[in-house]
Amino acid sequence: MxxxxxxxxxxxxxxxxxxxxxxxxxxxxxxxxxxxxxxxxxxxSQAQRIDNILHELDNLIGLTEVKKLVREIYAFIEIQKRREKEKLNTEPLVLHMIFKGNPGTGKTTVARILGKIFNEMGVLSRGHLIEVERADLVGEYIGHTAQKTREQLKKAYGGILFIDEAYSLARGGEKDFGKEAIDCMVKAMEDHKDELILILAGYQKEMENFLQTNPGLKSRFPIHINFPDYHEPELMQIAEQMCLKRQYQLTSQTKAALIKVLNLSEKGAEENFGNARTVRNIIEKAIRRQAVRLISKQHISREELMLIEPGDLAEVGQCESV
Structure with missing residues (x-):
């Protein structure tokens, strides 16, 4: 084999x-x-593999500034490696990051792509992604948090530990066990600096407040990437891309209905709007409703099996955005 x-x-x-x-x-x-x-x-070759990964990044909808910054990080690492070969002074490769943005803006997807790039470049031995949140790190009694955090860190060695809603680790003040998790991570960043990259992610405002309450963290995370909300055309592209992958199609009338359901961002999205996640949930629910519409028919054409009609979007506006 x-x-x-x-x-x-x-x-x-x-x-x-x-x-x-x-x-x-x-x-x-x-x-x-x-x-x-x-x-x-x-x-x-390695260069071709990296180019393929960057092509995967480029195929993501929107995220123009994010893509630009990822390429800057890649170029920085490559040039430092070449300087090292020529016996020139090099900058330290401190690649811990802060991802700021609302849910469904591509943070986890970009983190996975970074893991692949870093693995190909030899920065990370495995390049895998371990995604955790507060409940995975914080225990219920003294000493439990350090144990849980070390377990997650161990899983992430050789790759990326991605901590979603990282600001929740500091929400309980000095006596909260979340502080113990932070201390454990900071120690791991020093003891295993060549084996681990940490990415802290969450809402922009909350992450900025989190860094202000813990000034020591800001200097340890030199790369900050902002993930903007998607605009209407991008959300529609995402919907069409999701349908294409599943071999479904949206009629022009369905697209018009979908725009109304999404409650366009120009009018101000609700706080719990989930960007691509909301689009995915709407499409998945529409697919289920299409199935209910078709199940009683004895003869169904290939085209009917593929088409999502406006009626299939009815009531999906109530779909959860998480």
Missing amino acids: TYPWPQDVLSAIKSGEISPSEAFRILQEMDNIVPRADSAGAQY
């Missing part, structure tokens, strides 16, 4: 297909081969 990607080797270990020692041998062989095969068997 062949394992074209490191992720495949790790999955094989978990499933018991190969032993850890065999996995180590395979990974060593991968490191010694410049071209690597993808899941389809095509051979790519």
Whole structure:
């Protein structure tokens, strides 16, 4: 059995297909081969693989400034590596980040792409993403928080620990166990600085307040990325992209109905509006309603199976945005 990607080797270990020692041998062989095969068997050099990952980033809808900053980070790392080869002074690679933005603006997706890039560049040995929130880190009694936090950190070594709604760790004041989780993370950032990247994410205002209440954190997270809300055309593109992947189609009348359901951002989105998440929930509910509409018909054409009609969007405005 062949394992074209490191992720495949790790999955094989978990499933018991190969032993850890065999996995180590395979990974060593991968490191010694410049071209690597993808899941389809095509051979790519490191530069081509990175270019493919950046192409994946470019295919995301919107996020113009985010894409620009990600490319800046990539260029910075690459140039520092080249300076090091030429025995020139280099800047330290401190890549811990703050992601600010509302739900559904692509923060987790971009974090995964960064993990892939950093893995290809040798910054991270695995490049995987561990996504956690307060409940995964904060315990119920003294000492429990440090244990839980260390467990999550251990899972993330070699990759990225992505902490959503990170400001919640400081919401209880000095006596709250969340402070213990922060202290544990700060220590890990020092002790495992070459094995771990932390990304703290959450609403923009709350994250800014969080950093002000803990000034020591701000200097440890030099990269701040703002994720703006999507505009109406971008939300419609996202809806069409989701339908295309699922082999559904929106009629022009359905698109007009969807615009009304989304309650356009120009009029001021509600606080719990979930951007792409809201669009996804609306589309998924419309697909279920389409199924109910068609189930009683004996003969259904291919076109009918694909079309989402305006009536399928009825009542989906009540769809949860989380």
